[in-house]
Ligand SMILES: [Zn+2]
């Protein structure tokens with residue numbers, strides 16, 4: 064069974080979400096999930112002019128840290144991520160690569176002045192983690208209404224999609240898995 068390494072990066076109090084997330088990802092991708100502390104200082108991804116963390120830097124470090132025989136690595140961040148061309152990202156992945164990262168930061172309803180909702184936060188995190196890992200199986204964005212591979216610009220977009228692959232994306236993941 065392929066191994067997915069789950070790496071918490073500044074998750075603060077939200078490390079409670081890691082095990083349920085690991086269970087969900089095991090179920091979806093049939094991977095063995097191992098949790099691992101980051102072997103680098105995540106502060107090196109901090110961009111002081113933006114006050115955010117460069118997700119591309121994190122992906123590079125996650126990859127450098129991860130043994131070759133580990134199929135995939137997913138960073139779970141609790142900080143605001145960006146890529147240079149965008150104001151922010153919920154997460155990022157290398158297409159057909161091994162590394163992905165997601166952040167809980169903009170998934171938390173408290174950021175939008177709403178009451179805390181742990182269940183909603185967890186559902187959003189699952190969707191974005193499945194979405195970013197989907198990219199590592201070479202999936203592009205999908206236009207199927209509720210497919211988890213639909214791209215999300217705003218947090219409301221995440222709530223509109225399901226945590227499931229459409230039939231075509233599901234098949235593509237199955238085909239990308241080693242037999
Ligand atoms: Zn995407």
Ligand SMILES: [Zn+2]
Nearest residue numbers: 205210229232
């Ligand atoms: Zn799809």
